[in-house]
Amino acid sequence: MSVSVDSVFVHKIWNDNELSKMIGKDIPYPMLSDQDGSIGKLYGIYDEESGVETRGRFIIDPDGIIQGFEVLTPPVGRNVEESIRQVKAFQLVRATEGAEVTPSGWKPGKTTLKPGPHLVGNVWKEWKVSEAFED
Amino acid sequence: MGEKIKVGCNRPKLTKVQQTKEEIVENNMMENEEEQVMIKVGKPAPLFSAPAFHKGDFVNVNLEDYKGKWVLLCFYPGDFTFV
Numbered sequence: 001m002s003v004s005v006d007s008v009f010v011h012k013i014w015n016d017n018e019l020s021k022m023i024g025k026d027i028p029y030p031m032l033s034d035q036d037g038s039i040g041k042l043y044g045i046y047d048e049e050s051g052v053e054t055r056g057r058f059i060i061d062p063d064g065i066i067q068g069f070e071v072l073t074p075p076v077g078r079n080v081e082e083s084i085r086q087v088k089a090f091q092l093v094r095a096t097e098g099a100e101v102t103p104s105g106w107k108p109g110k111t112t113l114k115p116g117p118h119l120v121g122n123v124w125k126e127w128k129v130s131e132a133f134e135d
Numbered sequence: 136m137g138e139k140i141k142v143g144c145n146r147p148k149l150t151k152v153q154q155t156k157e158e159i160v161e162n163n164m165m166e167n168e169e170e171q172v173m174i175k176v177g178k179p180a181p182l183f184s185a186p187a188f189h190k191g192d193f194v195n196v197n198l199e200d201y202k203g204k205w206v207l208l209c210f211y212p213g214d215f216t217f218v
Contacts, residue, residue, distance in 0.1 A: 001196060001206065003185070006214045011188035014214035030187035030196045042181040044173040045210050050145055053210035060180045060206040064198075069174060074144035077218040078209070087205055 003032040003039055005052055045071055059087055061094065105132035144216045180208070 006014075011031040019027050032039070037053065040046030045056030055072040067090050072078065089102040092112065100112040103123075111127050113119060119126070174181075184197040198206070 001187070002209045002211060004211050004213050008186050008188045008193050010214050012193075015188060018215070026190050028190070030189040030194065032185040032187040032196055034185055039183045039185060040210055041171050042183060043208075043210070044171045046171060050212075052145075052212040054212065056208075056210040058174065058180065058206075058208040060198075060201070060208060062203045062205060064179050064182075064202055066174055066176055066178060066180045068176060074212040074216065075218060083207060087207065091205065 001030045001032055002027075003034050003053060005035055005037055005040075006033060007035060008033045057083060059083070059090060061090065103127050103131070105134075144212055144218055180206075 004011075008031075011033060015027050015031065034040055034053065037046040037048075037051065040053040040056070043056055043058065045054045046052075047054055052074070055074060055076070055078060057070045057078060058066055059068045061067050068086055070078070070083075085107050088108055089106055092108075093101060098115075100114055102112055106112065110131055113123065113127060180198065182198050184195055184199075187194050187196040189196075
C-alpha cells in the first residue's frame with residue numbers, strides 16, 4: 001500500500017489520468033491519504049518543514065512486525081526489485097524458521113546458509129563473494 | 136503578484152507568519168507532544184487506519200486487517216511528483 005498527504009480525490013485523478021496509462025490498468029494496491037501527516041509521524045518519516053512524507057518504505061511481516069525499512073529524500077526513486085528481493089528473503093527465513101539465512105546479494109535460487117557450529121569460520125567454503133553480485 | 140515557485144519533487148517550503156511569544160510557546164509545546172520517534176526493526180508496526188483510493192472506490196484501510204499477510208508500506212512526497 002502507498003501513503004501520501006494527498007486527498008483520495010487526488011489519488012483517483014493521478015490513477016485515472018497518469019498511472020493507469022503507464023501500466024494499462026488501475027493501481028492494484030490501496031493508495032492511502034494521510035492529510036495531516038499523522039501516519040508519517042508515527043513512522044518517523046514526516047518532514048515537518050515541507051509538510052510531506054519522505055520516501056519511507058517499510059516491510060511488515062504477517063505478525064505485524066517491522067522487518068526492514070529504507071528512507072530516501074524526495075528526488076531519488078526506490079528500487080522496487082530490491083524491495084521484492086528483501087520480502088522474498090524474509091519469507092524464506094520465516095518459512096524455514098530461521099534454519100536458513102540469506103547472505104549478501106541473495107535472490108531466489110542462490111545459495112542460502114544454515115547457521116550452526118559447523119559453519120563458524122567456514123562460510124568461505126560454502127559461499128563465494130562473487131555470489132553477492134549479479135550473475 | 137507572488138514569486139513563481141520552482142516545480143520539483145519537494146513541496147514548496149511553508150513560510151510561517153511571525154508569531155507572538157505565547158503562540159511560539161504553545162507551538163513548541165505542541166511539537167514536543169508530537170515528537171517523532173524513529174522506527175525499530177523487530178518491533179511491532181504502529182497501527183493506523185486511513186481513507187484510501189482502491190480500484191475505483193474510496194475505502195477505509197486498517198493495517199490490523201493485514202495480519203497474516205506481508206505488507207510493503209511505501210510513503211512518498213506526493214501524487215504527480217515525477218519520481
